[in-house]
Amino acid sequence: MVEKNRLPYSVWPIKSLNKLEVDAACYLNISLYEIMLRAGNAICNHISKYWPDAINWLFLCGHGNNGGDGYVAARIAKISGKKVTLISYSNEIKDLSREAQIAYNEWISIGGKIHEVDAKWPDKIDIIIDALLGTGINRVPNSAYSSLIKKANLHSAPILSVDIPSGLFASNGNVLGNAIYASHTLSFITLKPGQLIGKARDFIGELHYIDLGLSSFFLNKKAPILRFDSSCLSYWLKPRRPTSHKGDYGKLLFIGGNIGTAGAIFMAAEAALRTGAGLVKLLTYKENIAPIVGTRPEIMIDDIKNEYVLKESLLWADIIIIGPGLGNNNLAKDILNKVSLSKKPMIWDADALNFLSTTKDKCCNRIITPHSGEASRLLNCSLDEIEKDRLYTARCLSNQYGGIVVLKGAGTIIVEEGKIAIADVGNAGMASGGMGDILTGIIAALVGQQLTLFDAACAGCIVHGTAADELASNRGLRGILATDLFKILWKFINPDIKKI
Structure with missing residues (x-):
């Protein structure tokens, strides 16, 4: 048994x-x-x-x-x-x-x-x-x-x-x-x-x-389908070489955070740092720069409206993450059009997915992380149709948009052409604002640490859900904040160490 x-x-x-x-x-x-x-x-x-x-x-x-x-x-x-x-x-x-x-x-x-x-x-x-x-x-x-x-x-x-x-x-x-x-x-x-x-x-x-x-x-x-849980983390997360340096763990560029929604992209960027990213840069609106620098000085930050900065940042980055808090204005659409031309690994989330639902662009070097509502827009169908068969939904998203699909929810499904995995972690306490942004940052950091896009998506979902499960087991399901995960992420991204 x-x-x-x-x-x-x-x-x-x-x-x-x-x-x-x-x-x-x-x-x-x-x-x-x-x-x-x-x-x-x-x-x-x-x-x-x-x-x-x-x-x-x-x-x-x-x-x-x-x-x-x-x-x-x-x-x-x-x-x-x-x-x-x-x-x-x-x-x-x-x-x-x-x-x-x-x-x-x-x-x-x-x-x-x-x-x-x-x-x-x-x-x-x-x-x-x-x-x-x-x-x-x-x-x-x-x-x-x-x-x-x-x-x-x-x-x-x-x-x-x-x-x-x-x-x-x-x-x-x-x-x-x-x-x-x-x-x-x-x-x-x-x-x-x-x-x-x-x-x-x-x-x-x-x-x-x-x-x-x-x-x-x-x-x-x-x-044909794999099930992953917390016991799998040591498979993906190996000990670091003693001589490694920050350049070995990825240069991550985060783009997003409109006025009033800067928290989304900030949480994603900090989650990447907390998961072991080497260097993190954030492009956002000028009004957001001072508060973020004052809170998390480890994040490099610049003006999203500066075209030269955007061009140089896209050249600098190893991985591009776009969407959380980005908004739906003309500037956002212009940036997304430019980012969509990149051949570098990318993660598209939140407002980037709303843009994608109008362009139907197919791309093999991208991870998309929709929840059910975003999936319904991406597939132009009802929420009921999405929930009726989430496995079929994830396959459809993969066929239409390419790359890696992370269909978030209870039993998150990760799909790449020819591969399907289920993340058997997480709980109802994660039904709170910002959880998806944290997941995006975690996955991005793991891409930067040389995991394949599929493995980074799988491992990221397990790290994210396992951390939330520990919080829930200690404190119950109500009142968990997305940023509460920052305090314990280290336990699950370092499976080789003895837990305190």
Whole structure:
């Protein structure tokens, strides 16, 4: 069993899973029912570990293999002395999948009873096992399933969802009707995208994983989606050479900060310094210069309106970051047109993305970092369409605009042509102004430290989210400021040192 926070790094799309399970069974010379038996045992073992005092178990079983897992677990629980009630979507064996039919008969053979959807629930329930819909759902649950989902959510007992909370789409984390609010979710064989992105965090509870003994089959298979967390930081962030100097860690040019919005570009620039950038220069409006110099003298700063300064700064820079607080006036558009001609690594964020949505410029040397609202403008579609399938959205952005796409949100998605990653970090405390600007600066600093654009984007998202997770664990989710991350970023950009 791989515990929470030690989840695997491979995520497989749903369309691959049925074939993979069949191929794995053939490879290991076991039956599909043997895999179902292992799943049932895993369910019982998980409940015994996390709810050891649970005596009264309620199983909600559907007609697919998810329901079959439930029948197996119900039989094991009953044999072990638990008080088991099983409610099934269908009490007709002909409606079940082949493996689920075997599990059904095994349940009946020990005197197990099957109650219909509208049956009265026991007065005493210690744990609810959601084995209703599983990973195959692609439409709104019908009224029978929906009624069971609603009733389970209203009950005070904890809920363990088998593979994925019923009603949550395993392909993309979307919810079209009702879905189970799980206390724990126990994922089998592989992780699925819908457990990590979209609305997943509202429903998944604590995510756990067990490979059901199939891991050897997957050893030499490359998953199409990668999952990264804080344990990956040492892969990207190596110790510095003792003889290195500031020129080795990038000359970063930040452009933005209109009157009244200077904080955005200032936070991005300081975040780059805090993440180890060698040299940081900022072009902004004259009115912003004195306050920034007085607060952070390590930042070089000049007038954004000076054409000569802009030209020289673009030649000087190794990496160009543009957009936070830039505004949408003629000067901003003129600067963006000039920057768009650069072949140097670039990061476009905030107002730069609004400009990009009108030009539709495609570029391979650029990272774009849209949130959902910016993505909707970039793709000229509704916010609902974006949220319905964020994985598809990220792919569309990559196809249309090129380079690297960082689609921010719960389960941030990073895409480069041929590569997809999910940043499995972060929390709701990050829903505050300036967080995106901090992320932009972190990623920029990592580009300056010789990471590829894709690796810098992935590592930046992990550093950013992990720092926020530490703040939330110590202080709660409310009241976290973006600049609070500055105090602890050092812990996560130096994974080689012992933490104080």
